[in-house]
Amino acid sequence: MYLTPEQLAEIKQSIENQRQEILKKLNEPADEGYEPEVRGDEADIANSEGIAMTMERLRSRDVRLLKKLDEAARWVDSEDFGYCESCGEEIGFKRLLARPAARQCIECKQNEEQRERGYYHPRPRKPAKPIQRDDDDEGELD
Ligand SMILES: [Zn+2]
Numbered sequence: 001m002y003l004t005p006e007q008l009a010e011i012k013q014s015i016e017n018q019r020q021e022i023l024k025k026l027n028e029p030a031d032e033g034y035e036p037e038v039r040g041d042e043a044d045i046a047n048s049e050g051i052a053m054t055m056e057r058l059r060s061r062d063v064r065l066l067k068k069l070d071e072a073a074r075w076v077d078s079e080d081f082g083y084c085e086s087c088g089e090e091i092g093f094k095r096l097l098a099r100p101a102a103r104q105c106i107e108c109k110q111n112e113e114q115r116e117r118g119y120y121h122p123r124p125r126k127p128a129k130p131i132q133r134d135d136d137d138e139g140e141l142d
Contacts, residue, residue, distance in 0.1 A: 003082055007093050015073050015100040022066045026059065068101035076100075084108050 003011070075081050082091050084105035091105045104112065 001079070001082070002090050003093055003096075007097075008076060008081075011093075011096050011100055012073070012076055014097050015069050015076065018100060019066060019069045019073070022062045022069070026062055026066070065101060072100050075103075086112075 082093075082096060083089065084091055085103045086108040087105060089105050089107075091102060095102055095106060102109070
């Protein structure tokens with residue numbers, strides 16, 4: 001273990017702070033401060049549905065992060081805490097403090113994100129276009 005007991009305590013505190021923050025957010029009513037227009041035109045209705053969907057997405061992201069933080073809270077006491085689950089390298093105190101739910105070092109995380117982007121948005125490689133010799137004498141430019 002490369003982290004000192006003080007650093008571990010700080011990370012635990014960071015996990016707890018983030019958990020509390022999310023719990024507070026999740027306990028707020030989703031539509032707080034937002035009054036859906038009852039007598040609106042089509043555009044307004046579509047817009048309010050859009051907002052509801054965005055809220056729902058944000059909430060589910062929070063729920064996922066909360067689960068990760070719960071896992072981290074358990075992981076922090078285990079022997080392999082703080083080591084990248086992909087490459088086994090030290091994740092590092094600063095990264096763990098800022099993102100206590102992180103399970104990968106920054107390099108592996110970035111690699112993974114790049115792979116995911118590649119997977120979800122494959123950029124097909126265009127085969128190099130063969131230069132076509134136009135043997136038909138259509139062109140009479142010269
Ligand atoms: Zn790694």
